[in-house]
Amino acid sequence: MQLVKTGLCAFGMSGKVFHAPFLKEHPGFFLSAIVERTKNDSAEQYPDATIYRSVEEMLEQSDVEIVVINTPVQTHFEYAKKALEAGKHIIVEKPFTVNASEAQQLVDLAEDKGLFISVYQNRRFDRDYLQVQKMISEQKLGNIREAEIRFDRFRTDPSGKQHKESPEQTGSGALHDLGAHLIDQAVQYFGMPDRIFADVFSMKGEAYANDYFELILFYSDRLRVRLKSSVFSKEAHYAYIIHGDRGSFLQERSDDQENELTAGAIPEYGTLWTQPLQQADGILNYSSESGTTERLLTFSEPGNYMNYYQQIYEYMVFGYALPSQGIEILQNMRIIDAALESAREGKIVDVVKS
Structure with missing residues (x-):
């Protein structure tokens, strides 16, 4: 199976519950990078993932293809923009951004870069x-x-x-x-x-x-x-x-x-x-x-949240439909x-x- 290297921007509740377990259990993903600013809580469960102390450090040093922006919503725009500018596809936790203006800027940037944005609408x-x-x-x-x-x-x-x-x-x-x-x-x-x-x-x-x-x-x-x-x-x-x-x-x-x-x-x-x-x-x-x-x-x-990441994988590998793409969630x-x-x-x- 083709492996898609993925990085998490945070290891709080969202990372521990909604993202890391699925990325670990899905055979098509390799959770290779996790941002923890001061702790090493992820090391025991995810020993193969390199721990970085900032999103910027992860973007500079890791070779991930997808970055999961699961930080507080007030930081989504900043980190999503940096990840896109670094040439990474992004998955953004909901809500996408704080307003439609920020969402539009990210959608436009992703289109210019030929990258995808998917918003994690797990419900x-x-x-x-x-x-x-x-x-x-x-x-x-x-x-x-x-x-x-x-x-x-x-x-x-x-x-x-x-x-x-x-x-x-x-x-x-x-x-x-x-x-x-x-x-x-x-x-x-x-x-x-x-x-x-x-x-x-x-x-x-x-x-x-x-x-x-x-x-x-x-x-x-x-x-x-x-x-x-x-x-x-x-x-x-x-x-x-x-x-x-x-x-x-x-x-x-x-x-x-x-x-x-x-x-x-x-x-x-x-x-x-x-x-x-x-x-x-x-x-x-x-x-x-x-x-x-x-x-x-x-x-x-x-229901099964694994199906979200299955759809992301099928988009990456086979070109199938991208779930909850950014231009769609911009409407929300x-x-x-x-x-x-x-x-x-x-x-x-x-x-x-x-």
Whole structure:
């Protein structure tokens, strides 16, 4: 198998859970470089990877082909630009950048250099997201008229991470964090909206970045999509509610890959390594072609974040489609920009599409 040498820009939670294990277990990748500024935590699990003390040092001294930019979002633009200028392909953790202007500059630079940008939208490989995608594609619900996607948590105490919670840090807060996932999913399901109305604020108070948002996406063909997130949600809601002119579908947020990886699960290549569902995680209620009403409990199929890196490998080696390429995720950043403008102005705003 052709080996693709890859380097990680950080070995925090993102590197330990979402990237390094998959790069190690996928036979087509060689995790050859890891940036740790002061520690050597990666040495035991990844002894073949050289530890560098800065991103700049890794770019100067290593021969990696792909650089994973998994540092705080406020540094994404700087490090992504340096990696592209060094002739490296890049994978950027979500959110892509702090705004669409930065994202556009990186997309243009990558095109000039003949390099690729992929943004790590791993939630496209969640079992719940894939189940909703399947239900929409099967058209049992008819023409979709209303949809709601939620990502709630119960985290009422501050985490202490300034790059995520300080209101003075551009790109901090739930809209850039969880919103980057929900917006991406809405666009994958329904395309780009025409307009948006947004309520974005901090339930913890003005000393903290936004931890609540509700976005209403307006589509011209009689469709409304609501995206919502709160950190004061002790009881779980259905994460996906889809209503069409023939029926409805309700889906729990049932994917547990993050928790399993955090607990030490090994994402084995070529296997469904996640734990199976113990009970149904969805409800489908629709009118069949014969006119009878069907109400079914549904079971989603397993998701697998390994498929993201498999698609990256297939792009590198065989020229297949690149997952979540930068020019595509640039559109998501335009929605985030529009949402912030809407919340600030208190009005519906148009979404820039190009």
